[in-house]
Amino acid sequence: MTRPSRFAVTLSALLATCAFGLAPAFAQYGWSDDEVTSSSGRSSQGQGAPAPASGNDGYSGGYGDPYGDEASDGGDSGPSGAPTRQRLRVTPYIEANQVVTQEIRPGSDTDFYGQVAAGVDASVQGHRGGGSVSLRYDRVISYGDEVADSDSVSGIARGYVALAPGLSVEAGGLAARSRASGGGGTVLASGQPIDDENEARTYGIYAGPTFSRRVGAADVSANYRFGYSRVEEPGLGVIDDTVTPIDVAAESYVHSASARVGVAPGAVLPVGVAVGGGAYQEEVSNSDQRVRDFYARGDVTLPIGQGFAVVGGVGYEYVEISNRDVLRDDDGDPIIGSDGRFQTDENSPRRIAFETEGLIWDVGVVWKPSRRTQLEAHYGRRYDSDTYYGSFAWQPSSRSSFNASVYDSVSGFGGTITNGLANLPSGFVASRNGLTGDFTGCVTGTGEESSANCLGGALSSVRGAVFRNRGAQLAYSTSRGRLSTGMAIGYDRRTFFGAEGTALAAGNGAVDESYYANLGMGISLDALSSVNLNGYASYLDQGGSDLNDALLLGASAAYSRSLFRNLSARAALSVDRIDAVDFDETNASALVGVRYDF
Incomplete structure (x- = not known):
């Protein structure tokens, strides 16, 4: 069966149905200059958006700060803020499946x-800690030469432990595999098997302490995160057909820290005031890239009326993005190493790809007419240009929600992974592909955190270059009786940086744009059986070249029925199409199998 070797498709379509979480469960209604956080202590603005670099957008004090998540999951209470009993759920399982794939075009x-597969889904929530993990090992057994034997591990985990009142340590991890192109675009967990020449395996972890306490009239908070990510992509070429050399991400190290002191309106002054600062650094192994971001700022919250306030802040920020050149042969052409990537010339000088220093500011409004509705919108100047960000969250009932998000940040590939993991809830159920069993990138929170949440566009490209990430997402989800539905649309834009005089200069200013839409539906037929349906569409305009543009269309249906006790039977169908300038393929797959839960 013919397998694609050079095409570009985006993860976002497959993630969109989980686009981002429900409206935050506010611990206290009324005005406070302290940032609004979700019940798990994370900032509401950053959740579900294609994740910017952790800590790298944290200068925005007050409402909507995507990186001021100094509040923690930790403490003496559960996610809702009330004391909880210890709850433990551990579900190991094994599966055996037979799959047939038919090439249509x-x-x-x-x-x-x-x-065959073995995995475990586990969750624990208690007085001083909580977390969830979904881990799965898959073995593909080939009956011929077209599909090779392979092994893979995929999963997601996040948790926290409260060490003392106000002090906790949190951590998370990711293992995912995707189909990738030489241009760096990827698609995660499609319904087709992935051959070795096009497989990208992504791993990421993060950990760090978080502190949040009230000292007199002031709210004091601080946090630190360390993140590490790695992409393994055997046999993948890195030369784009557009004559622009494109490097593929390898390793990334992230350090971020922030601190903030704020006083709520009416506590001391009629207005709320806050001061804070932070530092972010990401080191990318490709061309020895480095992102540095240091900031300090003050913020003011001015209540105008019940549920409405004007917010604003001003400060200083220094941002620097730099990289070295790659090793070259006698003709001056970049040398490709055995791992399929450019090799960094450690003796070459470090060159600046982007640098800005000076005043930053933003103004905005926050509207909270009720606990179920929140709107915020911000405009300002950052990165030597205009910046816009904001969010809208509306929860008409406990069974439905509407969310919108606009975002803007600068990061490398590893920064998006770190922040995406940090924004996940501590209690969740992971979503997996009905045919391959791979992690799709989305989770659904449990208990008070019962909202959908995804890594967003964090895995939509494995390019090694640092980028500015801007875009918007809209999502709606509802659950009524035996029927649950989710739908989403989005736009994601990445503008890449590369220093002059280096190999990355050829891609400086290159833009990847993706548009996506998704519809998902789950139906409980009776106490023993259920059906899940999904349809998605995505278009990627990559690097300004038609040769790497791609359209992804797909639909799937899965049926599950309990046979007796812990044994169940499964059946699934999927149709996927990839349409690019130099490639057009349509495949259909079917699966039948059994699963036993211990």
Whole structure:
């Protein structure tokens, strides 16, 4: 069966149905200059958006700060703020499946292969800690030469431990595999098997302490995060057909820290005031890239009326993005290493790709007419240009929600992974592909955190270059009786940086744009059986070249029925199409199998 070797598709379409969380459960209604956080202590603005670099957008004090998440999951209470009993759920399982894949276009090859899997889904929530993990090992057993035997591990985890009142330590991890192109675009957990030449395996972890306490009339908070990510992409070429060399991400190290002191309106003054600062650094192994961001700022919150306030802040920020050149041969061409990536010339001088220093500011409004509705919108100057960000969250009932988000940040690939993990709830159920079993990038929170949450566009590209990330998302979800539905649309834009005199200069200013839409539906037929339906569409305009543009269309249906006790039978169908300038393929897959939960 023919497999794609150079195409570009985006993860975002597959993640969109989980686009971002429900409205935050505010611990206290009324005005406070302290940032509004969700019930798990994370900032509401950053959740579900394609994740910017952790700590890198934290200068925005007050409402809507995507990185002022100094509040913690930790403490002496559960997610809702009230004391909770220890709750433990551990579900190990094994699966055996038979899969058939039929090529519809351009050929007509048929492939059969077997699949066995073992995994565990676990969650614990208690007085002084909580967390969830979904981990799965898959083995593909080939019956011929077209689909190779392979092993893979995929999963997601996040948790926290409260060490003392106001002080906690949190951590998270990710393992995912995706199909990738030489241009760096990826698609996660499609319904088709992934051959070695196009497989990208992404791993990421983060950990750090968080402190949040009230000292007199002031709210004092601080945090630190360390993150590490790695992309393993064997046999993938890195030369784009547009004659622009494109490097593929390898390793990234992230350090971020922030601190903030704020006083609520009416506590001391009629207005709320806050001061804070932070530092962010990301080191990317590709071309020895480095992102540095240091800021300090003050913020004011002015209540205008019940549920409405004007907010604003001003400060100083220094941002520097730099990189070295790559090793070159005698003709001056970049040398490709055995891992399929450019090799950094450690003796070459470090060159500046982007640098800005000076005044930053933003103004905005926050509207909270009720606990179920929040709107915020901000405009200002940052990165030597205009910046816009904001969010809208409306929860008409406990069973439905509407969310919108606009975002703007600068980061490398590893920064998006770190922040995406940090924004996940501590209690969740992970979403997996009905055919391959791979983690889709989305989770659904449990208990008070019962909202959908995704890593957003964090995995939509594995390019090694640092980028500015801007975009918007809209999502709606509802659950009524036996029917649950989710839908979303979004736009994501990445503008890449590369210093003059280096290999990355060829891609400086290159833009990846993706548009996506998704519809998902779950139906409980009776106490023993259920059906899940999904449809998605995505278009990626990559690097300004038509040769890497791609359209992804797909639909799937899965049926599950309990046979007896812990044994269940499964069946699934999917159709996926990839349409690019130099590639057009349509495939259909079907699965039948059994699963046993211990």
